[in-house]
Amino acid sequence: MTRQENIESALQAAFHPERLFVINESHLHAGHRPPEEEGPETHMRVRIVSAAFExxxxxxxxxxxxxxxxxxxxxxxxxxxxxxxxxxxxxRW
Structure with a gap:
């Protein structure tokens, strides 16, 4: 599984959201970390709506x-x- 899929799975299990979007934004941050620390899934955005947050x-x-x-x-x-x-x-989304 990819990191994005792992995040989606973990958040589904923890919060049972009504809406969930996990967006990989790693490409927007390329070059600001040493090459050995960079990867294809290092920067993510989570948009989530859940009753757990009430x-x-x-x-x-x-x-x-x-x-x-x-x-x-x-x-x-x-x-x-x-x-x-x-x-x-x-x-806003």
Whole structure:
């Protein structure tokens, strides 16, 4: 499985989202890390809507997502942009 698929699977299991998009943005960051640290899936964006986020602040949502993806960070995920919302909250996407 790719890192993107691993992230999707982990977030599905942890949050049972209504909507989930995992976007590989690694190509936008090419060249800013040493070549031996770069890879095809180092920078990802997560857009997620889940009832699990109801009553949680932005920082708590980000921490919960980072915790769910701990194994990916240990395996080389360098950066994660998070756009998390509870159902009914406005999103820009």
């Amino acid at each position: 009553g949680m602040g932005r920082v708590a949502r980000h921490r919960a997502i980072n915790d769910a993806l701990n194994a990916e960070f240990k395996d080389g995920l360098h950066a994660l942009a998070v756009e998390a919302a509870a159902p009914g909250e406005p999103t």
